[in-house]
Amino acid sequence: MKIGEEARIFEIVFPTHTNNYNTLFGGHALSLMDRLAYIVSSRYARKHMVTVASDKVEFRHPVNEGDLVELVGKVVRAGRTSVTVDIDMYSENLLSGARELCTTAEFVMVAVDDDGKPASVPQE
Template sequence: MLRKQKPVKDSFVTMTELVLPNDTNTLHNLMGGRMMHLMDIAAAVSAQRHSNRIVVTASVDNVSFREPIRLGNVVTLQAQVTRSFSSSMEVHIDVWAEDIPSGTKIKSNEAFYTFVAVDQSGRPIDVPEALAETPEDIQLYEGALRRRQLRLVLAGRLKPQDATELKSLFEIE
């Protein structure tokens, strides 16, 4: 059965937070755990928008902390589904830190989260196919299968020889 298609742009989420003292460590930087909490929320909303379902976090990978986010900065998270599979969706998140008084804005974090859509009983349920339209969205879409296969190989849920998109990374005979 063909799945309904839904443009990835329909899953786009922007979330903005102000870094307050309770969010920071002793160096007055946003705590990493707090950042991951915010990222999980933004990514979950994106996955829910795509699937119109309850979603649960299945994996978090490639969270990079490039630059510290300081007390008083404004944090902007942008999340969007990159690709969907039968019941799972990969969501890409970019995080920007803005120092409004100085007029500076830097990209501080980036990540890929995977969510599974579930029914009221917690069982996986089908989601719409993701339709990538812009060159950037198409590039993220095309890389999603490689990232998914790598996640599954690392989790022991897929044999390396069955990872069709990763054969060049593994010595398989």
């Protein structure tokens, strides 16, 4: 995987993923985003990665129970041991087809070796 190349995951919002307003619980949204950040950064670096920061999280629109969410992630920067991943989450009403950008975030992931110490990542 190269800088700028996208990866995607999809999930249906079930009742167990919602809050008391029947919209996607923010903690579950962050969990999905962190999962994709791990996938994207691991595919880029081909190393074990750990999350060191989630920044600039913006919940723009609520996601309703029953909606499909599509998460799109890409590496935007690579440092000596870290990778910055941008994640966009879109919601889609499966009945109407209405789709909108609902959440954005930036994750910083660090490569670690077998001893849990920072390891170098490829530079482009």
